[in-house]
Amino acid sequence: MRPYIENLLRPEVLIVINDSLKEVVAKEKDPGARLKELTFKNIPANACAFELDHSPSGELKTKHPKSFKQLSCYIRNDHKQANKKCDVVIAFKKGNTAHFLIADMKSDKPKKSECKLQLRNSELFILYLASLMKEYHAFNSRISTTKIAFSTQPGIIGKPVTQQKNKLKIESEDGVFFAKIPVGGRNNSKGITSVSDFI
Numbered sequence: 001m002r003p004y005i006e007n008l009l010r011p012e013v014l015i016v017i018n019d020s021l022k023e024v025v026a027k028e029k030d031p032g033a034r035l036k037e038l039t040f041k042n043i044p045a046n047a048c049a050f051e052l053d054h055s056p057s058g059e060l061k062t063k064h065p066k067s068f069k070q071l072s073c074y075i076r077n078d079h080k081q082a083n084k085k086c087d088v089v090i091a092f093k094k095g096n097t098a099h100f101l102i103a104d105m106k107s108d109k110p111k112k113s114e115c116k117l118q119l120r121n122s123e124l125f126i127l128y129l130a131s132l133m134k135e136y137h138a139f140n141s142r143i144s145t146t147k148i149a150f151s152t153q154p155g156i157i158g159k160p161v162t163q164q165k166n167k168l169k170i171e172s173e174d175g176v177f178f179a180k181i182p183v184g185g186r187n188n189s190k191g192i193t194s195v196s197d198f199i
Contacts, residue, residue: 001091001098004133005048015049015088015184024049026088026105034107034152035188038181040090042196047092052077052122086122090195098141099199100126115149116176123147144175146198149184150191153180168197 006014017024022043028036043049052071075082086104093099104115109167123145133139145146153169169180181191 001093002046002048004137004139005050005091008129008133009050009135013050013052015051017043017047017049019045024088024090026051026103028087028105033105034189035105035150035183035191036180037051037191038088038103038105038150039170039190039192040088040101041192041194043090044092044094046194047090049088049090051088052125053087055189061157071121080124081117081121084118084121085125086119089122089126092195094199096141097144098130098139100130100143100145101195102126102145103148103150106149108152109150110151112149112173112176112178115178116174119147119149119176133176147175148177148179148198150179150181150193152183152191168193170197 012051015026021041023039023041024043024047026038026040026049028038040049070077070083071085072082077083086102086103088103090101090103091098100123102119104118104122106115126145127143128141130139168182171178179193179197181193183189183191
């Protein structure tokens with residue numbers, strides 16, 4: 001999957017995967033976020049990860065500070081549905097199926113209706129990207145999407161978050177997984193999950 005994604009997307013939106021540890025860390029840049037870092041473990045070989053909620057930096061931020069505020073500049077900036085986007089997408093292949101794990105990082109009590117809309121619009125954008133890969137990069141895999149909204153739950157005091165991963169609570173509603181994870185680390189803002197919990 002990695003070559004297809006890297007040949008299509010801007011390098012700024014790609015997230016580095018630690019291939020030796022088989023993990024990737026997604027970060028929430030909102031200073032008020034309860035869940036600031038989420039580590040995804042058991043990342044399959046040749047996977048690729050990228051942001052849809054990208055914040056530009058450097059020269060791009062100076063010249064085009066609003067360049068990633070929307071998924072497309074062709075969409076009205078006040079559209080209430082079509083500008084919704086998630087935090088992270090992890091793409092990988094199993095057999096002839098290309099899996100896209102579409103995830104968003106929320107705080108304690110997210111509104112499920114808003115999560116569903118945000119993830120659904122992100123899914124539509126991913127399907128558009130897949131159509132471009134098929135058209136221009138000889139991509140011919142079957143597409144499967146998994147949508148997840150992660151939120152926080154209180155951790156066990158004095159117990160590292162790595163030892164609390166078995167406390168992950170997952171429920172499903174209208175095709176969306178809602179996963180509550182314990183947080184730990186600095187300011188109790190880091191969580192851990194596994195791709196294998198969902199796919």
